[in-house]
Amino acid sequence: MLKVLDSAVPVACWSCSIGHNDFTLFCPHCSKIQPPPGGDYFSVFSLAPKLNLDLAALEHEFHRLSRKLHPDRFARSQDNEKQWSLADTALLNDAYRTLKDPLRRTEYLLKLEGAEIGEEHSGKDRVDPSRVPADLLEEVFELNMQLEEMRAAHTSGEKDAALEASLLDAKEKFEALLQAVDSDLRAEWLVWDAGDGTVRQPSQKRMVALLNRRRYLSNLVRDVTETLGA
Ligand SMILES: [Zn+2]
Numbered sequence: 001m002l003k004v005l006d007s008a009v010p011v012a013c014w015s016c017s018i019g020h021n022d023f024t025l026f027c028p029h030c031s032k033i034q035p036p037p038g039g040d041y042f043s044v045f046s047l048a049p050k051l052n053l054d055l056a057a058l059e060h061e062f063h064r065l066s067r068k069l070h071p072d073r074f075a076r077s078q079d080n081e082k083q084w085s086l087a088d089t090a091l092l093n094d095a096y097r098t099l100k101d102p103l104r105r106t107e108y109l110l111k112l113e114g115a116e117i118g119e120e121h122s123g124k125d126r127v128d129p130s131r132v133p134a135d136l137l138e139e140v141f142e143l144n145m146q147l148e149e150m151r152a153a154h155t156s157g158e159k160d161a162a163l164e165a166s167l168l169d170a171k172e173k174f175e176a177l178l179q180a181v182d183s184d185l186r187a188e189w190l191v192w193d194a195g196d197g198t199v200r201q202p203s204q205k206r207m208v209a210l211l212n213r214r215r216y217l218s219n220l221v222r223d224v225t226e227t228l229g230a
Contacts, residue, residue, distance in 0.1 A: 022038045023037050042109075051109060110211075131212070139170070170224060181214045
């Protein structure tokens with residue numbers, strides 16, 4: 001079930017002038033569409049900010065609101081309402097894309113809580129050697145040497161089966177570490193969702209560290225995959 005927020009900024013409806021909270025896409029009194037609301041992505045769906053979400057309910061609500069906001073429904077409305085149907089739809093789409101994805105959702109909520117996180121899914125940048133997780137230093141050093149060798153072998157057209165096998169092993173190992181990070185993250189979701197401020201602060205720190213480790217590991221896996229496939 002979707003939970004309705006109890007705290008919100010009251011605003012007067014442009015159409016019926018009755019006050020309602022600033023989070024809603026439609027006036028609860030006259031049902032008229034409202035300008036893009038001022039809340040966060042969770043409040044677009046009338047959800048409390050949590051990391052564990054009922055994804056089926058989220059999807060259902062997304063489709064319901066999409067239909068209600070569809071620009072075709074406002075073909076004969078005044079210009080304001082037409083524009084709001086487009087702007088509200090764009091907001092709804094952004095909110096849904098962010099909340100349905102576990103990593104984006106986690107990053108988004110942590111940022112709402114004021115946490116500093118690196119680039120989201122930045123993808124393209126090379127692994128930054130200054131940010132190697134301490135427990136992986138040796139392996140990453142070894143891996144980088146092997147990657148260099150492999151690139152050199154590709155350039156000179158040589159085949160090195162032993163090197164290739166070793167890189168495949170490394171890739172599997174880093175993929176397993178990635179899965180461990182994901183299960184640690186899911187465990188933190190439960191801690192954060194159930195906790196109060198004193199529990200949430202340290203939990204947020206652990207999640208930021210896990211997200212950084214995750215980004216680092218997935219860049220490594222991508223580097224190995226690219227080098228092997230080159
Ligand atoms: Zn109204």
